[in-house]
Amino acid sequence: MFKNITVSTFDFITSGKEILSLELKNLKHLHQCINQNFQKAGEILLNCSGKIVTMGVGKSGHIAKKLAATFSSTGNPSFFIHPNEASHGDLGMLSSGDIIIAFSKSGESNEIIILISFIKHLNIPYICITENPLSTVAKSANAVICIHKTQEAFNLDAPTTSTTAALIIGDALAISLSRAKNFNVKDFSFFHPGGLLGKKLLMRVHDIMRAKNKIPIVNWTCSIFNAIIEIAKKNFGTVVVLNDHKKILGIFTSKILVNLSKSDLDFKHTSINTVMTSEFKIINPNILVSEALEEMKFSNVKFLLVAINNYLLGIIRMRDILHIGIS
Numbered sequence: 001m002f003k004n005i006t007v008s009t010f011d012f013i014t015s016g017k018e019i020l021s022l023e024l025k026n027l028k029h030l031h032q033c034i035n036q037n038f039q040k041a042g043e044i045l046l047n048c049s050g051k052i053v054t055m056g057v058g059k060s061g062h063i064a065k066k067l068a069a070t071f072s073s074t075g076n077p078s079f080f081i082h083p084n085e086a087s088h089g090d091l092g093m094l095s096s097g098d099i100i101i102a103f104s105k106s107g108e109s110n111e112i113i114i115l116i117s118f119i120k121h122l123n124i125p126y127i128c129i130t131e132n133p134l135s136t137v138a139k140s141a142n143a144v145i146c147i148h149k150t151q152e153a154f155n156l157d158a159p160t161t162s163t164t165a166a167l168i169i170g171d172a173l174a175i176s177l178s179r180a181k182n183f184n185v186k187d188f189s190f191f192h193p194g195g196l197l198g199k200k201l202l203m204r205v206h207d208i209m210r211a212k213n214k215i216p217i218v219n220w221t222c223s224i225f226n227a228i229i230e231i232a233k234k235n236f237g238t239v240v241v242l243n244d245h246k247k248i249l250g251i252f253t254s255k256i257l258v259n260l261s262k263s264d265l266d267f268k269h270t271s272i273n274t275v276m277t278s279e280f281k282i283i284n285p286n287i288l289v290s291e292a293l294e295e296m297k298f299s300n301v302k303f304l305l306v307a308i309n310n311y312l313l314g315i316i317r318m319r320d321i322l323h324i325g326i327s
Contacts (some may be wrong), residue, residue: 002300008156013256015320016168019153019160020152020159022153022213023153023161026115026150026161026165027150027161027164027165027168029150030147030149030165030168030169033145033146033148033169037143037144037145037146038145038169038172038173040142040143041127041143041145041284042173042176042177044125044127044142044143045076045098045099045127045173045177046177046180046181048076048098048099049096049097050095050096050097050098050099050287051077051079051095051097051098051099052068052071052076052077052078052079052098052099052101053068053078053079053080053081053093053094053098053099053100053101054067054068054071054078054079054080054081054100054102054103054257055080055081055082055083055086055100055101055103055112056083056102056103056104056109056112056114057082057083057084057104057109057111058159059084059105059110059159059163060103060104060105060159060163060166061080061103062163063106063163063166063167063170064101064103064222065079065080065102066167066170067101067103067167067171067174068080069175070082070097070170070171070174071177074175074177074178074183075178075183076174076177076178076181079093081094081164083095083109083112083115084111086115087108087111087114087115091115091118091122094124096122096123096124098124099124099126099127100119100124100125101126101128101170101173102126102127102128102129102137102141103129103130103166104128104129104130104135105131105132105159105166106130106131106132106135107118107130107131107132107133107134107135107136107137107138107163108132108136108137109130109137112137113136115278116136116137116140117226117327120140125127125142125143126141126142127141127142127143127144127145128141128143128144128145129144129145129147129166129169129170130144130145130146130147131146131148131149131150131162133149133246134230136307141180145169145173146168146256147162147165149162150162150165155277169299177203188189190314194195202288203221203288203289203290203324203326204285204286204287204288204289205283205284205285205286205287205289205292205306205316206285206286206290206291206306206313206314207289208316208320208321208324209285209306209313209314209315209316210236210314210315210317210320211313211314211317212240212312212313212314214234214236214325215229215234215236215238215240215312215315216231216233216234216236216238216239216240217230217239217240217241217242217312218230218239218240218252218272219241219242219243220224220240220241220242220243220244220249220250220271220273220274220276221272222241222271222272223267223268223269223270223271223272224252224260224267224268224270224271224272224275225268226272227239227272227312228257228267231251231254232255233301235256235314236252237253238252238253238254238303238315239252239253239272239276240305240312241250241272241276242271242312243257246312247309247310247311248280248282248307248310248312249273249275249276249278250273250277250278250280251276251280251305252272252276252277253277256275256276256277260275279295279298280305281295281301281304282304282305282306282307282310283304283305283306284307284308285305285306285308285309285313285314289306289321289324289326290317290326292304292316292321293318293321293322293326296318296321300320302317302318302319303315303316303317303318304316
């Protein structure tokens with residue numbers, strides 16, 4: 001059992017910096033791995049008509065899982081399969097057109113070795129990422145990316161620097177493949193609809209606007225008093241005024257109401273069209289929310305009326321856009 005020591009007797013800062021320096025030093029050689037073997041692996045993946053299947057055991061398995069996610073999110077459908085599970089039926093997940101990337105530090109992982117003959121039988125190419133290009137796993141591979149042996153950050157040889165190196169090479173392969181396919185920011189956002197980038201590039205005004213049935217709407221002949229009642233009913237501080245053809249004529253805001261409260265106007269017998277303003281901005285419902293926000297900032301307004309051919313559909317407010325994280 002490890003020995004308990006008090007926090008004050010150990011310098012975590014110095015230790016952390018030493019480990020970081022050691023890892024950085026050992027990772028400097030990685031550019032040597034980007035060679036013709038890397039080129040060959042990239043070309044194999046570029047011709048993949050199915051899915052990219054990653055596999056590995058132990059820490060290599062964790063790296064393989066992460067890279068499957070990276071490939072998928074950058075436009076290359078991928079999934080991780082555990083070698084043990086593969087030998088007990090999960091080989092059925094593989095299909096013609098797939099390509100396997102096997103991660104094995106030693107290249108002698110028995111769990112992967114026993115799968116090689118079956119992978120060859122299925123005529124599925126595989127790429128090996130390893131420290132040992134002469135290993136059993138590497139010898140049968142269609143392409144081998146050799147990560148030269150690194151010094152682990154822990155003197156017990158626990159995988160540390162080596163797994164980081166494998167991750168970096170895997171990232172380089174995944175991103176290079178996406179570049180080769182001209183995968184762009186819009187494509188990326190399509191696979192990340194829940195993220196901020198996805199919202200900025202995919203979310204339209206109609207997705208978050210306040211629908212017209214939730215907005216105070218009155219005819220141009222309506223009295224100020226009845227317009228105020230509509231504001232109270234809908235709990236919304238802007239009234240949209242329509243003409244007899246149901247088209248937008250103007251707006252009546254809480255700011256106008258505050259100013260009118262200082263006057264002696266008869267609210268019950270004064271028509272809304274005499275005090276409304278015709279200064280308002282309209283936006284199409286299919287415009288991106290990010291563009292709507294830019295329009296508000298440029299025009300120095302807090303909301304936009306959403307309409308087509310001057311027929312009201314709703315209202316989009318700056319506060320609603322900021323609330324979902326777009327700024």
